[in-house]
Amino acid sequence: MSLAPARWLERRAIAGLAVAVTALLVVVFYYPVGTVIVEAVGDERGPLAAFAALLRDPFYFGELARLVAGESPLAVGRDLLAGDRRLGVVGFTAYQALLSTVASVAIGLPAAYALARYEFPGRRTLRSLTLLPFVLPSIMVAVGFVAAFGEDGPVNAALGTVGLSIDLFTLEAIVVAHAFYNAPLVARVVTAAWESVDAGAVETARSLGASRSRAFLDVVAPQLLPAVAMGATLTFVFTFGTFPIVLALGGAEYTVLEERIFRLVQELAYAEAAALAVIELAISLGVLYLYLRIEARQAGGRTARPLPRRRLRPPELSVRALVPRVGLVAYGLVAAGLFLAPIASMLGASVTNAGGVTLEHYQFLLERQAEGAAFQAQPLPAIRNSLLFGAGALAVALPTGVVIAVLTTRSYRGRKLIDTVAMAPLAISGVVLGLGLLRGLVFGVEVGGTRLAVGGAAAIVAAHAVAGYPFVVRTVAPELETLDAQLAESARALGATRVRALLDVELPLVWPGVLAGAALALALSIGEFSATVVLATGADQFTMPVAIERFIGRRLGPATAMGVVLLAVTSASFLAIDRLGGDRGGL
Amino acid sequence: MGSDRRPAAALEGVSKRYGETAAVADLSVTIEDGEFFTLVGPSGCGKTTTLRLLAGFEAPTTGRIELGGEDVAGVPPEDREVGVVFQEYALFPHMTVGENVGYGLSFADPPGGASRDERVAELLALVDLGETAERDPTALSGGQRQRVALARALAPGPELLLLDEPMSALDARLRERLRVQLREIQSELGITTIYVTHDQEEALAISDRVAVMQDGRIEQVGQPRELYRRPATQFVAEFLGENNLLSGRVTAVDGETAAVAVEPPDGTPVEFAVAADRTVAVDDRVFFCVRPERLTVGAGETENELAATARNVEFLGATTRVHLEWRGRELLALADRAIEPGAAVTVGFDPEDAHVLPRE
Numbered sequence: 001m002s003l004a005p006a007r008w009l010e011r012r013a014i015a016g017l018a019v020a021v022t023a024l025l026v027v028v029f030y031y032p033v034g035t036v037i038v039e040a041v042g043d044e045r046g047p048l049a050a051f052a053a054l055l056r057d058p059f060y061f062g063e064l065a066r067l068v069a070g071e072s073p074l075a076v077g078r079d080l081l082a083g084d085r086r087l088g089v090v091g092f093t094a095y096q097a098l099l100s101t102v103a104s105v106a107i108g109l110p111a112a113y114a115l116a117r118y119e120f121p122g123r124r125t126l127r128s129l130t131l132l133p134f135v136l137p138s139i140m141v142a143v144g145f146v147a148a149f150g151e152d153g154p155v156n157a158a159l160g161t162v163g164l165s166i167d168l169f170t171l172e173a174i175v176v177a178h179a180f181y182n183a184p185l186v187a188r189v190v191t192a193a194w195e196s197v198d199a200g201a202v203e204t205a206r207s208l209g210a211s212r213s214r215a216f217l218d219v220v221a222p223q224l225l226p227a228v229a230m231g232a233t234l235t236f237v238f239t240f241g242t243f244p245i246v247l248a249l250g251g252a253e254y255t256v257l258e259e260r261i262f263r264l265v266q267e268l269a270y271a272e273a274a275a276l277a278v279i280e281l282a283i284s285l286g287v288l289y290l291y292l293r294i295e296a297r298q299a300g301g302r303t304a305r306p307l308p309r310r311r312l313r314p315p316e317l318s319v320r321a322l323v324p325r326v327g328l329v330a331y332g333l334v335a336a337g338l339f340l341a342p343i344a345s346m347l348g349a350s351v352t353n354a355g356g357v358t359l360e361h362y363q364f365l366l367e368r369q370a371e372g373a374a375f376q377a378q379p380l381p382a383i384r385n386s387l388l389f390g391a392g393a394l395a396v397a398l399p400t401g402v403v404i405a406v407l408t409t410r411s412y413r414g415r416k417l418i419d420t421v422a423m424a425p426l427a428i429s430g431v432v433l434g435l436g437l438l439r440g441l442v443f444g445v446e447v448g449g450t451r452l453a454v455g456g457a458a459a460i461v462a463a464h465a466v467a468g469y470p471f472v473v474r475t476v477a478p479e480l481e482t483l484d485a486q487l488a489e490s491a492r493a494l495g496a497t498r499v500r501a502l503l504d505v506e507l508p509l510v511w512p513g514v515l516a517g518a519a520l521a522l523a524l525s526i527g528e529f530s531a532t533v534v535l536a537t538g539a540d541q542f543t544m545p546v547a548i549e550r551f552i553g554r555r556l557g558p559a560t561a562m563g564v565v566l567l568a569v570t571s572a573s574f575l576a577i578d579r580l581g582g583d584r585g586g587l
Numbered sequence: 588m589g590s591d592r593r594p595a596a597a598l599e600g601v602s603k604r605y606g607e608t609a610a611v612a613d614l615s616v617t618i619e620d621g622e623f624f625t626l627v628g629p630s631g632c633g634k635t636t637t638l639r640l641l642a643g644f645e646a647p648t649t650g651r652i653e654l655g656g657e658d659v660a661g662v663p664p665e666d667r668e669v670g671v672v673f674q675e676y677a678l679f680p681h682m683t684v685g686e687n688v689g690y691g692l693s694f695a696d697p698p699g700g701a702s703r704d705e706r707v708a709e710l711l712a713l714v715d716l717g718e719t720a721e722r723d724p725t726a727l728s729g730g731q732r733q734r735v736a737l738a739r740a741l742a743p744g745p746e747l748l749l750l751d752e753p754m755s756a757l758d759a760r761l762r763e764r765l766r767v768q769l770r771e772i773q774s775e776l777g778i779t780t781i782y783v784t785h786d787q788e789e790a791l792a793i794s795d796r797v798a799v800m801q802d803g804r805i806e807q808v809g810q811p812r813e814l815y816r817r818p819a820t821q822f823v824a825e826f827l828g829e830n831n832l833l834s835g836r837v838t839a840v841d842g843e844t845a846a847v848a849v850e851p852p853d854g855t856p857v858e859f860a861v862a863a864d865r866t867v868a869v870d871d872r873v874f875f876c877v878r879p880e881r882l883t884v885g886a887g888e889t890e891n892e893l894a895a896t897a898r899n900v901e902f903l904g905a906t907t908r909v910h911l912e913w914r915g916r917e918l919l920a921l922a923d924r925a926i927e928p929g930a931a932v933t934v935g936f937d938p939e940d941a942h943v944l945p946r947e
Contacts, residue, residue, distance in 0.1 A: 486673040486675065487677045490677040490736075493670060493740070494670075494742075495695050496665055496693075500694075509679075
C-alpha cells in the first residue's frame, strides 16, 4: 500500500511528538538538573566529599551533624530532645514542612467532611474554589499575611481585643500560611475519595451489625486513608521546597533550604549550592515516590452510588444532629477567616495608610513607572513580562502536557517509569530548577566548538513551562483515561490515523481538562517567583511577583498595591481561558 | 463457495498472548467473500480478541492474518478498510448523527462517485434513520444508536464488516428485530461480515457459518444446522442449544445402527440403539446426545424408552420444559402438554435423533 507523504508523516506524528517532547524535557529539565548533580558530585575532593562536608556541618544538620561526625547516637538523641536543640537549615526545613503538613491535614479534613457529606448552598462553588489557593501567587499570599497579621493588621487588632495575637515572622505564621495553601489541597483529594465510597458497602456493613462508627472505621476510613496520605505527602513536598513564604514571613531568624541555595547562588558559591540542591532533591523525590506509590494503589473505577449528602440545616434538635453541624459552622467561620483575611487585608491595606483611605500606594507605582531607575522594579514591565512569560510557558507546557497525557494513558510496558519520569518536575523546587537552568543553559554549553547559550528570559519561560506541564498532564490524563477507548478505535477503523483520532475525537471530548490545565499552567507561571528570581538577570526581566518582593522589603503599601494588580491579572487570565472554552464548557 | 474468488479474511496459526495467558491460541480459519461468519463462545474465549486482531487494534504474537489475500502484518487499522461496530456503539458524542456517519468519508471518497452528503443520506436511509442527520446521537434510543454505528461503519464502503456484540446492550425483543434487519442489509450489500456474540441462538439465527470458540481455540466450524445436529465435541454439544448427554460402551454394531450400553449410577446397564454416523467399534466408550425436542414424552412412540420422573416443569407458552430424573441422571425434554411435577413419565427417542460424538 503506497502512501502519500503527508499521510506518511501523519502516521508518525505521535512518535514524532514523543521524540520532540523527550528532547524538550532533556534540554530544559533533565540536562539542567543533571548539571546540578554533576556539579555536586564533581567536587575535587572526591565524588561525595561535598555531601560529607554538608552532612557534618551543624549549620545545615544541627545536632544530627554530630552523628555523622561520629558522636554517640545516645548523646545526640538526648540533645535533640532538649529544648535548645539545633535543627540546622535542613532540619528546620523538614520540621516546618512536617508542622505545615499536620496543620494542613487538620484544617483540610473538616472541609472534606463538609464537602463530601453535607449539602448546602454554594457547595459546588466551594469545591471548585479549593483549587484557587493553589494558583494564587505565593508572594502575594505572603503579602496578604503580612497585611493581615502584621502589627497594624486587622486580624491581630481583633485578636488583641481578646488578649491573643499571632506574631509575624514566627514559625506559627509560616505554618498558617502554608496551611492556607495546602489545606484546600488535602480537602480536595480527601473529598474525592469520600465521594467515591460506595453507599452500598456502608449499608452492607450496617446490615451485618456494624454500628455507625464501626461502619465508618471498617469501610469508609480505609478508603480515606490513602487520600489523606496523598494530600499529606504532596503538602510535605510543596512546603519542604517553600521559599517566598518564608522569605516574606520568616524574617532573619528562619532560613529554609531554598533560601539558603538562593543566597549561595547570589554569592556565586555554585558548588555548595549544587550539593545542597541535590540533598533537597533527594528528600523531595523520596517523598514524591511515596506519593506515587500510594496513588498507584488507589483503585479507580466509578462508584455505583455515593453516600447521600445530609442537609446542613439540622433535621431535628437532637444532640446527634446538632453537634457535627455546630462544629462545622464554627470550623467554617475560622476557615473563612483564615482564607479571606489575607486577601481582604491585602485589598484593604492597598487603599489605606495610617491616616485612612488613600491611593498613595498606587500613586507610588505610577511614579515608579515614570521616574524609576533602570535597576528598579517597575510595574508596567513587570506586568508585561509576567504576561509574556506566561504566554510563552503556556505555549510550551500545554502541548507538552497533552502529549505526555496521551502517551501515558494507554497501558504498555514501562508506562509507570515514563509516568514517574514525566512527573519529576513536581518534586523539583523553583530555585533548584532555576539554578540548573542558569548553570546549564544560561551559562551555555560547548557543542562542537561553539558556545550555545540562551538568554535569561528564555530560561524563565522554560522554568515556568517545566513547572506547569505536570498540571496539564494531571488534568488531561484522568479525562483521557475515562474516555471509552473504542471511540478512538472507531475513528481508526474509519480511516483516521492515530493523530487524527486524537485531534478529531479525543481532544474535543477532554477539552474541559485541557482548559483547566491551561488555566493552571498560566496562573502558575504568572505567580512563579523562585526560579524567576534566580534567572532574572536584571530589572528588565522582573515579573510581578519579583516586583512585589522588591517592594515588600521597604514598605508594605506598594507591595499590597502590586499584589492587587497581580491578583487582577491572574484572575483576568483565568477568565480569558475560560472564555476561550466557549460552549465547550469551562473550568 | 468453492469459487475462485480470494477469501475475504484468513487467519493462519494465529496466537495472541498477554504475558502468560493466551487469549487466542493457534487459530486458523478462512472466511469467504460475502459470507456472514460468526464467532460464538463464552466470555473470555478469545472471540473479541480475534476480531481486534482482524481490525488491527492488536498485533498477533505469532501467525499470519490476510485480508483480501494480502498479509496485513504492520498495517494499521486505518489502512485495513474494515468497518467496526462495538457493543457500546462508540458514537462520537460531540458530533451529530450525520457527522458521525460522514466521519470516515474524510479519509476516503464515497463509493460510486456520490457526494459526501448523498452518501450519508443513503446510509441513514439504509438503516431507516433518514430524518436524524442533524440530531445529537445521545438523544437517540439504544437501537437507533446501534443502527447509526452500523451506518457509520458502512459509509466508506469497507471490504469487511466487523461486529463486536453489537446487540448485547439491547433488550431481547429489539435484538431479534434488529438481527433480521442486519442480515437483510448484509445480504443487500453482499459485504463480508464477521460477527462476535456470546448468544448461541443469535449465532445460529443470523449466520452462514459459525465458529464455536473456547479457551482461545476454535472447537468447530460449520453451518448452523450442521453444528446443531452434529456437534463435534462435548463443548459444542452443550454450548449450542440444550442437550442430553449420555455415555456408554458400544456392545454391537449393525450397519447404520449401534447398540450402546449406558451404565446409570444405580448399576444396571441399559442398552440404547443409536445411529452409527461415526465409525464406532464394539467396546468403544462413546458419548451420544439427544436434543430435548427429540426426547418425546409418551410411551410406545419411539424405539428407545426411558422410565423417568418429572422433577420440575416450566411452562414457556409455546412449549413446556420438563426436567426429568432418570436413574440418578438429569434429563431435559420438551413437552406439548401439561405434566405434573413428581409424575412418572416415559420418554423416548429414535436412533436417528441420537448423535454419537467422536472420542476426544
